[in-house]
Amino acid sequence: MIAARALIARAAPWLACLGLLGAWQAAALIINTDSFPTAWEAIRAIPSILGDKESLINILASLRRMAIGFGAAVIVSIPLGLMMGRSRAVAAFFNPLLMVTYPVPKAALMPIIMLWLGVGDIAKMLVIFLGVSLPVIYHSFQGAKAVEEKMLWSGAAMGLWAPQRMIRIVLPAALPEILTGCRTGLVLALITMVTSEMIARQSGAGNILFNALDMGQYDTVYAMIIIIGAMGIGLDAAFENLRGRLVKWSEPGFEIPLSFA
Amino acid sequence: MNPRAVTSDVLLGIVPIALSVALWQTIVSFGYAPVTLLPPPGHVFMRLAQQLATSEFQQEIAATLFRLFTGFSIAVILGVTVGLAAAASPAINAVVRPIVRVLAPLPKVALYPALLLLLGFGHESKITLVAADALFPILLSTYYGASMVEQKLIWSAMAAGTPRGQILFKVVLPAAVPSILTGCRIGLVISCIVVFLAEMITSTDGLGHLLVTAARTFQAVDMFVPLITISLLGLILNGLLQGLRSYLLRGFPEV
Numbered sequence: 001m002i003a004a005r006a007l008i009a010r011a012a013p014w015l016a017c018l019g020l021l022g023a024w025q026a027a028a029l030i031i032n033t034d035s036f037p038t039a040w041e042a043i044r045a046i047p048s049i050l051g052d053k054e055s056l057i058n059i060l061a062s063l064r065r066m067a068i069g070f071g072a073a074v075i076v077s078i079p080l081g082l083m084m085g086r087s088r089a090v091a092a093f094f095n096p097l098l099m100v101t102y103p104v105p106k107a108a109l110m111p112i113i114m115l116w117l118g119v120g121d122i123a124k125m126l127v128i129f130l131g132v133s134l135p136v137i138y139h140s141f142q143g144a145k146a147v148e149e150k151m152l153w154s155g156a157a158m159g160l161w162a163p164q165r166m167i168r169i170v171l172p173a174a175l176p177e178i179l180t181g182c183r184t185g186l187v188l189a190l191i192t193m194v195t196s197e198m199i200a201r202q203s204g205a206g207n208i209l210f211n212a213l214d215m216g217q218y219d220t221v222y223a224m225i226i227i228i229g230a231m232g233i234g235l236d237a238a239f240e241n242l243r244g245r246l247v248k249w250s251e252p253g254f255e256i257p258l259s260f261a
Numbered sequence: 262m263n264p265r266a267v268t269s270d271v272l273l274g275i276v277p278i279a280l281s282v283a284l285w286q287t288i289v290s291f292g293y294a295p296v297t298l299l300p301p302p303g304h305v306f307m308r309l310a311q312q313l314a315t316s317e318f319q320q321e322i323a324a325t326l327f328r329l330f331t332g333f334s335i336a337v338i339l340g341v342t343v344g345l346a347a348a349a350s351p352a353i354n355a356v357v358r359p360i361v362r363v364l365a366p367l368p369k370v371a372l373y374p375a376l377l378l379l380l381g382f383g384h385e386s387k388i389t390l391v392a393a394d395a396l397f398p399i400l401l402s403t404y405y406g407a408s409m410v411e412q413k414l415i416w417s418a419m420a421a422g423t424p425r426g427q428i429l430f431k432v433v434l435p436a437a438v439p440s441i442l443t444g445c446r447i448g449l450v451i452s453c454i455v456v457f458l459a460e461m462i463t464s465t466d467g468l469g470h471l472l473v474t475a476a477r478t479f480q481a482v483d484m485f486v487p488l489i490t491i492s493l494l495g496l497i498l499n500g501l502l503q504g505l506r507s508y509l510l511r512g513f514p515e516v
Contacts, residue, residue, distance in 0.1 A: 016359035035378040089273065096274035097281070103495020104488060105454040108461060108469065111476035112484055115298050191368045195458055210462075213374040221374050228371040236366035 035218055042222035049223055055208055059227070062193055062204040065121055069128025070189045076129075077136035078178055082170055084137070085144020098134060106131035107195035119200040124193070131192035132185040139181025143174030179243045186239055190232050205231075297481055305485045312486055318471075322490065325456055325467040328384060332391025333452045340396050340448070341441060344403025348437075349429055365397045369455070373462060387459040394455045395448035399441070406440025407433050439513060442506045449502060453495045457487075 021039045028038040049055050084091040110127050117123040147170050155165045171178075197206030205228055212220035282302050288294050289301040312318040347357040373390050380386040410433050418432045419425070460469025468487040475483035 012355075012359035013362050016363045020360065020363065031379075036375075088270075092270035092273040093277055096271075097277045099499075100278065100492055100496065103450050103453040103499070104492045105457045108457055108472060108488060108491075111472060112481070112488075114476075115479075115481065116294075187366050187368065191370050194368055194370050195462075198462060209371065209374060213377070218378065221378070225371050225375055229367045232366045232368045232371075233363060 037218050037222055041219055042226055045219035045223035046226060049208070049220065049227065058203050058208055059205045061121075062197060062206070063231075065124050065204070066128055066189050066193045069125040069193075070132050070185065072125070073129045073132035073185065073189075074136055074182060077133045077181075078140050078171075081137040081140025081178070081181075082144040082166060082174060084141045085147070085174070086166070086170060091141065094137075098137065102134055107192050107199065110196050110199040114200055119202050123200065124196045124204075127196045128189050128192045132189050135184040135188060136178070136181040139184070140174060140178045143177025143181075144170050146177070147173045176243075176247045179239075179247060183236065183239050183243065186235055187232060190228070190235065194228060297479065300482045300485065304482055305489070308482050309486050309489055313490075321467055321471055321487075322494075325460065325469070325491075326494070328387045328391060328459075328467070329452050329456045331384075332388040332456065333395055333449060335388070335392040336395035336399055336448055336452070337445060339392070340399030340444065341403050344400045344441075345407050345429065345434065345437075347400075348404050348407035349433070361397065361400065365401070369394045370458060373459060377463060382463055382465075387456060387464070390459050391452050391455050395452045398447040398451065399444040402440045402444025402447075403437060406437030406444075409440075410436040438509060442502070442509065446499065446502055446506075449498055450495060453491060453498070457491050 021043075024039040028036050050059075080094070084094055106127055109130065110123065113123045113126055117126065151169050151173065152165055155169045160168060193204070194206040194209070197204035198210045201207045201211065205224065209221060209224040209228070212218075212224060285299070285302050289296065289299055343357060347354045369390060372393065373386070376386040376389050380389060414432050414436060415428055418428055423431055456467070457469040457472075460467035461473050462469075464470040464473075468491055471487040472484055475481075475487075
């Protein structure tokens with residue numbers, strides 16, 4: 001009985017996928033216009049996109065930019081967030097700046113950054129970097145703030161000096177929260193990647209998507225939507241898996257990332 | 262926190278903003294960047310003040326705000342309803358949970374071309390995109406807030422004779438309000454971002470459209486104006502929501 005229940009729980013997301021695709025298929029059959037192909041038609045267009053060498057290179061280039069932007073953002077943001085969480089002065093210094101920049105759509109900076117750095121990889125990676133940093137900083141900040149003082153005191157009493165306490169106590173204690181931030185950042189990186197490529201149409205998955213839209217290749221549009229959607233769901237699931245391994249000891253507060261845009 | 266510490270925090274917080282504006286000014290005045298690429302901050306803020314007074318610019322802001330509010334309201338209504346329903350009924354939960362699990366990490370911007378094709382280039386597609394993006398944080402925080410309501414509260418309400426059907430609205434909903442408002446805050450920031458992006462992709466009005474037009478004609482000053490405007494709008498809306506929060510939660514122990 002328990003096994004059957006676990007099986008259902010594991011299969012539920014797949015069933016949900018199938019259900020959504022089925023709903024799409026039904027809606028497309030009812031509406032029946034050229035600009036809304038059925039789910040099956042869209043799925044059939046996927047192999048021709050993934051089989052095409054040029055579009056495959058485009059998609060891989062997108063992923064590479066995303067990985068670099070995301071990696072750089074995580075490396076910079078976690079230490080900054082942890083320091084903000086442990087020092088009131090640092091927090092007071094950076095908080096208003098972050099508050100002001102939070103509602104600015106990072107991909108909207110693309111046209112300006114393009115003026116400075118050109119339409120190449122660097123501009124796009126910078127935009128992804130900016131988009132990912134904020135949630136990671138914010139969650140690391142919250143995580144570090146919530147670390148129990150007593151643990152730090154005992155660490156200090158046992159002769160750890162400040163940077164050691166940071167690495168050996170604050171970092172592991174804040175890790176669940178940091179990973180929540182990274183997960184948010186991951187989805188955000190994907191969104192920023194698509195939008196930045198849509199604004200600077202030069203290469204990448206977003207470029208294929210919006211060029212197909214402009215040229216009226218509706219199959220390709222919907223196939224690319226499925227591919228990008230699958231990337232989002234796949235990356236999120238992979239990250240969740242990794243998170244489960246790294247912080248097995250902590251009950252996940254939220255199963256699904258709460259904040260992203 | 263005593264007022265003096267707050268003042269010093271505010272002062273400390275102004276420093277990096279002032280520093281970045283100062284850095285911006287130095288880069289321009291020492292000629293590291295040509296004025297066409299990076300206009301001096303004075304120019305940008307002058308231009309912003311000028312624009313804010315014109316009725317065309319106000320109309321653009323109004324268009325953006327209309328989409329933002331409509332989308333956000335739809336997201337709040339849907340999110341709170343579905344979130345509460347999922348927390349209250351195991352059957353609904355079993356259906357909603359896997360669907361949310363699949364849809365939440367989906368990058369919604371990628372859906373925008375489909376929305377354009379289906380709903381046209383007008384308000385509808387943008388409002389739907391805003392609602393779709395803001396929905397999930399609100400839904401999830403409602404759900405978690407409602408499912409973490411202390412069982413004792415429900416028991417005591419039942420012992421006091423509250424009918425079963427009313428417990429949801431009299432106990433669970435008020436107890437979940439702090440969490441719902443946190444979700445709304447995230448959803449609001451997301452709405453600001455998404456409405457701007459949607460307007461940048463295809464639009465004939467709104468702040469995002471202003472930015473794109475300025476970028477196409479290489480008017481650097483006009484590119485900064487809509488960006489600063491959306492940032493200000495975000496701050497103002499966030500402040501309003503904060504006010505609403507402290508009003509709604511005036512009885513709660515920690516706000």
